Amino acid sequence: MYNNKGRYALMAVFIAAALVCLYYEQYQLAALAAFLFGFTIWSHFRHSSVLMASKHFKNNEFGKAQLLLDEVVSPERLAKSRRGYYEFMKGNMALKEEEWDKAEYHFQLASRFPVGGKTQKGYVLIHLANLALRKKDKERAEAYVKLAKELAETARSKDIIVKIEKELSRL
Numbered sequence: 001m002y003n004n005k006g007r008y009a010l011m012a013v014f015i016a017a018a019l020v021c022l023y024y025e026q027y028q029l030a031a032l033a034a035f036l037f038g039f040t041i042w043s044h045f046r047h048s049s050v051l052m053a054s055k056h057f058k059n060n061e062f063g064k065a066q067l068l069l070d071e072v073v074s075p076e077r078l079a080k081s082r083r084g085y086y087e088f089m090k091g092n093m094a095l096k097e098e099e100w101d102k103a104e105y106h107f108q109l110a111s112r113f114p115v116g117g118k119t120q121k122g123y124v125l126i127h128l129a130n131l132a133l134r135k136k137d138k139e140r141a142e143a144y145v146k147l148a149k150e151l152a153e154t155a156r157s158k159d160i161i162v163k164i165e166k167e168l169s170r171l
Contacts, residue, residue: 004049104131
């Protein structure tokens with residue numbers, strides 16, 4: 001659970017440890033340091049800084065979360081569990097900046113990956129229904145609402161779905 005700078009520093013420590021161990025002919029320890037170096041590289045590409053960003057996101061520190069999400073160079077390399085939440089956070093950030101097309105793009109990607117649970121997936125679909133409603137696309141909004149109803153567990157999400165359905169009846 002490091003950002004990029006922390007991960008790079010950790011990799012440098014592992015390389016230095018491996019070189020020192022090789023100098024003193026401690027081959028098992030050098031192999032262990034090389035393994036830890038490889039593991040750090042693997043976690044850099046598969047997990048990146050998404051977990052740290054999610055902690056800032058949950059604490060409503062969106063600037064810090066955005067900086068950590070921007071460290072992810074290629075989101076397609078993230079593990080499925082991380083990719084869904086990465087896209088969910090990027091979609092919410094785009095909503096806060098009122099970039100509707102960008103938000104829809106990220107929420108559509110988030111809907112294809114595991115996001116955390118039924119409730120989180122339901123909120124992704126609710127956001128997609130709201131964005132479709134904003135574009136006055138009744139068919140897509142109805143489809144998203146239908147899927148969101150199946151996943152809605154909390155009273156808040158059910159209330160939002162009812163409000164969206166009222167807006168859909170006006171179209």
